[in-house]
Amino acid sequence: MSEAVAYLDLAAQMRPIRGEVDAAIARTLENCSFCLGPDVAEFEKDFARFCGAQHAIGFNSGTSALHVAMILLNVGPDDEVITTPFTFVATSWAISYVGAKPVYVDIDDATFNLDPAQVERAITPRTRAIMPVHLYGHPCDLDPLLEICRRRNLKLVEDAAQAHGACYRGKVVGTFGGISGFSFYPGKNLGAYGEGGALVTNDSALALRARSLREHGSTVRYHHDEIGFNYRMEGIQGAVLGVKLKHLAKWTSERRRIAHRYHELLADTPLQLPREADYAQSAYHLYVVRHARRDELKQHLEDNTIGCGLHYPVPLHLQKCYASLGYQVGDFPVAEKAARECLSLPIYPELTDAQVDTVAAVIRRFFH
Numbered sequence: 001m002s003e004a005v006a007y008l009d010l011a012a013q014m015r016p017i018r019g020e021v022d023a024a025i026a027r028t029l030e031n032c033s034f035c036l037g038p039d040v041a042e043f044e045k046d047f048a049r050f051c052g053a054q055h056a057i058g059f060n061s062g063t064s065a066l067h068v069a070m071i072l073l074n075v076g077p078d079d080e081v082i083t084t085p086f087t088f089v090a091t092s093w094a095i096s097y098v099g100a101k102p103v104y105v106d107i108d109d110a111t112f113n114l115d116p117a118q119v120e121r122a123i124t125p126r127t128r129a130i131m132p133v134h135l136y137g138h139p140c141d142l143d144p145l146l147e148i149c150r151r152r153n154l155k156l157v158e159d160a161a162q163a164h165g166a167c168y169r170g171k172v173v174g175t176f177g178g179i180s181g182f183s184f185y186p187g188k189n190l191g192a193y194g195e196g197g198a199l200v201t202n203d204s205a206l207a208l209r210a211r212s213l214r215e216h217g218s219t220v221r222y223h224h225d226e227i228g229f230n231y232r233m234e235g236i237q238g239a240v241l242g243v244k245l246k247h248l249a250k251w252t253s254e255r256r257r258i259a260h261r262y263h264e265l266l267a268d269t270p271l272q273l274p275r276e277a278d279y280a281q282s283a284y285h286l287y288v289v290r291h292a293r294r295d296e297l298k299q300h301l302e303d304n305t306i307g308c309g310l311h312y313p314v315p316l317h318l319q320k321c322y323a324s325l326g327y328q329v330g331d332f333p334v335a336e337k338a339a340r341e342c343l344s345l346p347i348y349p350e351l352t353d354a355q356v357d358t359v360a361a362v363i364r365r366f367f368h
């Protein structure tokens, strides 16, 4: 039996930065700014700079940041937003929360991302926005989507929850549309020690309104300009994220190193491996391989104490919660096939070469 390899190991990431994190949390305890406050404000500045953006606004989750993005664009009941069926469900929550309707378009077989070539025919007079996802950290093909948005007068919101620092044509994602949403869920490339998210924009008026909406619709205490939310980022999360952001570039290059090693070790297996499109530099949130015998391979990995995951086993158009949208099996064949064939292998900055070799060796045994 080979050495066990965990699918994700958050403890391995915490150990080397434990001292820095403890000191940062201690400072928050001293200043007692538990909701927003100076640690969040400083992180927001740093994260905006990291994204090459004017504004980053800290939220209590990526889901709430995306929800507020929809409100900022005045998307509401009877409106439609075009998005991908192959993503984490929270992408669609943002659309549903404002009473709008998610309209799904099938994905590109190579990148798993929304296929720009199929977007145009899903546009109706009710369409307000397009919300692509940079799935697994691989940016979508943004230029054709932006071109459609310009021509058809639509907004573009990036769901960048998995793509901190990923680059599209050499520029970090997050400012291509008017607004983007990031998640700092612990397992994301930049993870808090609890929940967290951010809304990123270059538009100062939208940023101001986002700050108000996350805090009870108020910029002056006890004066409420519109119905808002309690979507504030916690001070301790801002402190932790501030520490971790300093390590993110190094962690992303470690993820890329691991992806390349997998690629070399698995190139001659029957697996379909992830590939970067010519426009893309992936942040490799996940390393997702494909094979028709996915379920057997998953069992084989688990039998050999190798962790793995499914992202995602059920596309959104076939989820029970969205049955009322009226989609059926066969509507998005590329997404449905991806859901049957995808398998996520362990990938995190602390994964050693030896561990990657172990995972690859166990996979190679499956095919022999």
Ligand SMILES: *Cc1c(COP(=O)(O)O)cnc(C)c1O
Pocket (backbone or CB within 6 Å): 061, 062, 063, 064, 087, 088, 090, 091, 133, 159, 161, 162, 182, 183, 184, 185, 196, 197
């Ligand atoms: C994680 C994630 C979200 C939601 O973020 P939370 O911080 O968990 O609310 C949204 N979209 C995608 C694609 C995600 O992976």
